[in-house]
Amino acid sequence: MKKALAFLLAAMMLVACVGCNTNEGTEPTPTPETTEPATTPETTPEAQNTEAPAAAGSVYYLNFKPEQDQQWQDLAKLYTETTGVPVTVVTAAQGTYEQTLMSEMAKEEAPTLFQVNGPVGLANWKDYCYDLSGSAVYGELSSEDFALKEGDTVYGIAYVIETYGIIVNKALLQKAGYTMEDITNFETLKAVAEDITARKDELGFSAFTSAGMDSSSDWRFKTHLANLPIYYEYQADGIGSTAAIKGTYLDNYKAIWDLYINNATCAPAELAAKTGSDAVAEFVNGEAVFYQNGTWAYGDVSSLGDENLGMLPIYIGVEGEENQGLCTGTENYWCVNSEAAEEDIQATLDFLYWCVTSEAGLNAMCTEMGFVIPFKGNLPAANPLVNISNDYIANGYTPVTWDFLTIPSEEWKNGVGTALAAYAAGTGSWDDVVAAFVEGWASEYAAANS
Amino acid sequence: MEKAIKKYWPIFVAPTVAAFCIGFLWPFLQGLYLSLCKFTTLKKVTFVGFENFKYALTDPEFAHAFWFTAAFTVVSTIFINVIAFTIALILTRKIRGTNLFRTVFFMPNLIGGVVLGYIWSILLNCVLSLLAKPLLRLDATYGFWGLILLMCWQQIGYMMIIYIAGLQSIPNDYLEAAYIDGANSWQTLWRVKIPNVMPSITICLFLTLTNSFKLFDQNLALTGGEPAHMTEMLALNIYNTFYGRSGAQWKGYGQAKAVIFCVLVIVISMIQLRATRSKEVQQ
Numbered sequence: 001m002k003k004a005l006a007f008l009l010a011a012m013m014l015v016a017c018v019g020c021n022t023n024e025g026t027e028p029t030p031t032p033e034t035t036e037p038a039t040t041p042e043t044t045p046e047a048q049n050t051e052a053p054a055a056a057g058s059v060y061y062l063n064f065k066p067e068q069d070q071q072w073q074d075l076a077k078l079y080t081e082t083t084g085v086p087v088t089v090v091t092a093a094q095g096t097y098e099q100t101l102m103s104e105m106a107k108e109e110a111p112t113l114f115q116v117n118g119p120v121g122l123a124n125w126k127d128y129c130y131d132l133s134g135s136a137v138y139g140e141l142s143s144e145d146f147a148l149k150e151g152d153t154v155y156g157i158a159y160v161i162e163t164y165g166i167i168v169n170k171a172l173l174q175k176a177g178y179t180m181e182d183i184t185n186f187e188t189l190k191a192v193a194e195d196i197t198a199r200k201d202e203l204g205f206s207a208f209t210s211a212g213m214d215s216s217s218d219w220r221f222k223t224h225l226a227n228l229p230i231y232y233e234y235q236a237d238g239i240g241s242t243a244a245i246k247g248t249y250l251d252n253y254k255a256i257w258d259l260y261i262n263n264a265t266c267a268p269a270e271l272a273a274k275t276g277s278d279a280v281a282e283f284v285n286g287e288a289v290f291y292q293n294g295t296w297a298y299g300d301v302s303s304l305g306d307e308n309l310g311m312l313p314i315y316i317g318v319e320g321e322e323n324q325g326l327c328t329g330t331e332n333y334w335c336v337n338s339e340a341a342e343e344d345i346q347a348t349l350d351f352l353y354w355c356v357t358s359e360a361g362l363n364a365m366c367t368e369m370g371f372v373i374p375f376k377g378n379l380p381a382a383n384p385l386v387n388i389s390n391d392y393i394a395n396g397y398t399p400v401t402w403d404f405l406t407i408p409s410e411e412w413k414n415g416v417g418t419a420l421a422a423y424a425a426g427t428g429s430w431d432d433v434v435a436a437f438v439e440g441w442a443s444e445y446a447a448a449n450s
Numbered sequence: 451m452e453k454a455i456k457k458y459w460p461i462f463v464a465p466t467v468a469a470f471c472i473g474f475l476w477p478f479l480q481g482l483y484l485s486l487c488k489f490t491t492l493k494k495v496t497f498v499g500f501e502n503f504k505y506a507l508t509d510p511e512f513a514h515a516f517w518f519t520a521a522f523t524v525v526s527t528i529f530i531n532v533i534a535f536t537i538a539l540i541l542t543r544k545i546r547g548t549n550l551f552r553t554v555f556f557m558p559n560l561i562g563g564v565v566l567g568y569i570w571s572i573l574l575n576c577v578l579s580l581l582a583k584p585l586l587r588l589d590a591t592y593g594f595w596g597l598i599l600l601m602c603w604q605q606i607g608y609m610m611i612i613y614i615a616g617l618q619s620i621p622n623d624y625l626e627a628a629y630i631d632g633a634n635s636w637q638t639l640w641r642v643k644i645p646n647v648m649p650s651i652t653i654c655l656f657l658t659l660t661n662s663f664k665l666f667d668q669n670l671a672l673t674g675g676e677p678a679h680m681t682e683m684l685a686l687n688i689y690n691t692f693y694g695r696s697g698a699q700w701k702g703y704g705q706a707k708a709v710i711f712c713v714l715v716i717v718i719s720m721i722q723l724r725a726t727r728s729k730e731v732q733q
Binding site for chain 1: 490491492493494571572575579582584585586587588589674676677678693694695696697698
């Protein structure tokens, strides 16, 4: 009897132990910070009369960008105050959007508004996307290119345009004896970087911040930097996506990667453990002149002073690159949940339209959040990096599109990232990078489209 | 009293049974069903039969993760238990500061796995870079031993406490009798102490075995499966399949792997429990 009981108890314990692993779907979810209707309709009759949408539906926005969480909360509150429509904004923690979205979508009260990161991310959520082709907010787009379309169906609408390149500390560059105008192509960039490295001890700083391959930073190279060889190959072949990349410009990719790792603040072997904040700290503390990142990083580097910040295109040594601009595009698309109740979908569409047309909405998105929005009502930006990117376009430079959106999967990026880190440390060869790039693309494309 | 229990036992059992059904049985059955389906959320589920299992069983990364996990489990179980038992033996002697040492050894257990993994990755990377060796994320061998080191550091204290409790519960008469009979300390250890702490050994082996097999947080934080999935253990492999991939088919694959994983853990634990239980002595 005692034995049987003990066995039963042990079995229960075992079951309790393994129980946690069988149900992978139940991730802890963030507590929604609901902005309840601040005022009841009785107390604000004028709000009921002036604004069109009736308070029948509600909006639940699962926000992707933690940096802008507070601004979205405030905007939601403001919208509720003016229209009486409850708006809930929940922000997923950095790097957990997909998990959070998955568990939230399974709930009774699912998000009515969520986002995908482009055609590849859409694969997960296509069945849940409301067709936005007839919506008012779609009509506000400044160009149809900013919609995520397949045929005539509009699955998503971009809400922010971003730009990346090499952010420059102009004061340090000057100290090294150069100006922005001296760098017009890969040759000149290389000359400047190698000269700074040669005089590193005398100058007291390096050319590049550490190209960290920790997951907080590796996307800058396995995704953003990899965009350039992909972009030039697409340009040369006149295509917009491919099932099999040829790797025509991989020698250029190697050239820029070599330049990054050999002229950085640390030895190439240490890059595998360097994080995103390491690079930010080095740049802000004046330990390096160049930092590859985008307009969204302004908050991190603003302490250097706006007048000291410049941005250079990422030159990789392709013919005619003197005319190349910064990399401009988007990977943030709004999608409306087609599974939501009719009135909630309508409420969500009304909210989006309000965000991109009303004064308060535009002010919040363009000024407070610092976004460049692809809508007709876009306001001039306060972010100097955005202004720099606008200048490039105004001066006739050709912006590089974000072709990395066509990368077949995250797994491809991880493979390239691992190979890049191993190559930098000397434990792998460049051939591994080429294999991950070319063969990885073909196999991942096949896996994603099987 | 006896009669009352006989009459009212369903009332006492009901809450536990209910919790067991809600917390385990139902999710488990649902998980079983989902492993045969293609899905993104639980609202839209399409039945696909055994396709997911076919994929899971032929996936080379999953197979690698299994062997890596098996090797890790064997090595870490041996290391943790031998070291924990040795420390327990030392700390049950009457030496000064025993309580202080016990507390200090136990403390790593109070820190969460992700934090530990992160701290140890910094520590080990510093050491490796001083030795001019490839960092943790670049070399699977260092990754493996890094994980072993981390798990030992975390688990030894906990197992030590269980062993100390076991050692202290051995009646003094037995030890005295052994001493009078002229047994040396080595003989006392093997013939008296170890048979008597067999229940503790069962528990500790069970805990280390399942903990190592199910390891996730430390794996994620220390190596993240790098380089190229070479240090990826089963739980992390399942997680990456489920969340790291886009496309509805991957959820089913991940779910099928999770079911296989669950069965594996149950089977291994049952075998181990049966094996050690037969060696226990009744006091």
